[in-house]
Amino acid sequence: MGQHGQEQGRPDTRTRIQDAATELFRRNGYSGTGLKRIAAEADAPFGSIYHFFPGGKQQLTEETIRTAGAAYGRMVLALLDTVADPVESVAHAFEAAADDLEATGYADACPIAAVALEVASTNETLRVATADIFTEWVGAGEQWFARWVPDPGAARSLAHSLIMILEGAFMLSRATRDREPLRAAGQSMAVLLRSAIEQPGRPS
C-alpha cells in the first residue's frame, strides 16, 4: 500500500497515480513513460494527474523520485539489519536483491536509476532530486557501516561502494537476465567490508 494509502481498502487516487508512476519510471524511464499510461495503470482519469500534480510530469516525477527513493533506502537498510553479522548481512542483502529481481522477470530494481541517468544532463530539477536521494542513501549507509568500521572516511567509502556496485549490478543483471553480476557484487562487498574491519589502517 502506498505512503498515503487509506487505513483500509483501495489507496486514494493520488497515491495510485504515484505508485503507478514509480513502477513505470523504474521499468521504462522518464521519457519512455507517458502520462496517459500512468493514468491507465493507476485506473485514474487522465485529468486527475493535473489535479493532484499541477506542475505536470515534472512535479509528478520529482515527488516520485523523492518518495520512492526514500522508501527504497529504508527498505535496503531494514534488509541489512535482519542478519547480525555485518559481512554475512551484506552478502545476504545482495542475494535477496537477486531473488526479488528474478521474481519480477528482471524488471523491478532501483526505482530511480533509469530516471537518474536520463535527467542528469537534461533536467536540473530532477537531477537535483536524484542527487538528494543518492546523498541521503550515502549518509544512511555511512552510519550503518560506522557501527563496525571506526574510521569515518572508510565507512563513507564503503557506503558509496555499496550503492554504486548495487546499481551497476542491477544494470548488468537486468541486461543479461542473469543473477551472476549481483552475486559477484555481494561477494565483493563482503570482501571490502571484511578488509575494512580487519585492516582499519588501510584505505577502503
Added chain:
Amino acid sequence: MGQHGQEQGRPDTRTRIQDAATELFRRNGYSGTGLKRIAAEADAPFGSIYHFFPGGKQQLTEETIRTAGAAYGRMVLALLDTVADPVESVAHAFEAAADDLEATGYADACPIAAVALEVASTNETLRVATADIFTEWVGAGEQWFARWVPDPGAARSLAHSLIMILEGAFMLSRATRDREPLRAAGQSMAVLLRSAIEQPGRPS
C-alpha cells in the same frame, strides 16, 4: 573520428549520424533522443537516417550500442595498460574517468548505460545488444585480471565488479556532479584487487 571515417576530412554521412546518435543516447537516453535531433546534430538530412538505417530508430540504436560499446571497452582496456602496476593502474583509470567526466560537464560517461536501463524491460532486440556488450567487457576484463590473479573465478568476479562499480560511480557522479563517488570506486577496486593478489584463497 568515427569508425568508418574517411581517410581525410569530414567523416561520411553514415558515420556522422552514428556519432551524433552515440552522443545523444549517452546524454538523453533512447526515448529522450529524437531522430530529427540526431539528423540535426549530424548535419545530415533527415531522410539519410532511413537511407543508411532502413530499420529505423531500432537499427540505428542497435548499431550504435554495438559499435560505441565495443570501442568504449577497448578504450578502458587501453587505459588500464598505461600503468605497469595493476593496483595503481586501476586507481589511475578511475581518476582518468573522473577527469573526463568533469571536463565534459558531467555528461559523457558510459555510452550504453542509459539505454541499457531503458530497454531492459521494453525492447528485447536492444536488451540483447546491451547484454552482448556487457558480456564482452566482462570477458576482456577477466583476461586482464587473470594476468595477476590466477584463480579464474576470482578474475571474473573482479571484472564484474570493475564494470559494475564504474557504472554505479558514473551514475552517482553525474547526478551529484561530484568526483567523490568515482574516487571511492577507484579506491575500492584497488582494495579488491590487492586482496585477490595477496590472498588467493579467499573469495573476491
Added chain:
DNA sequence: GTCTATAGGTAGATAGAC
C-alpha cells in the same frame, strides 16, 4: 473535485522530387 474531449506540438516513419 471527477472526468472527457481536445488543442498544439512533436515523435517515428514514408513518399517522392531532384
Added chain:
DNA sequence: GTCTATCTACCTATAGAC
C-alpha cells in the same frame, strides 16, 4: 543517393462539462 514535405500517431497540457 540527397533532401524536402508530409502522414499518422502519440505526447504533454488545458478547457470545460458535470
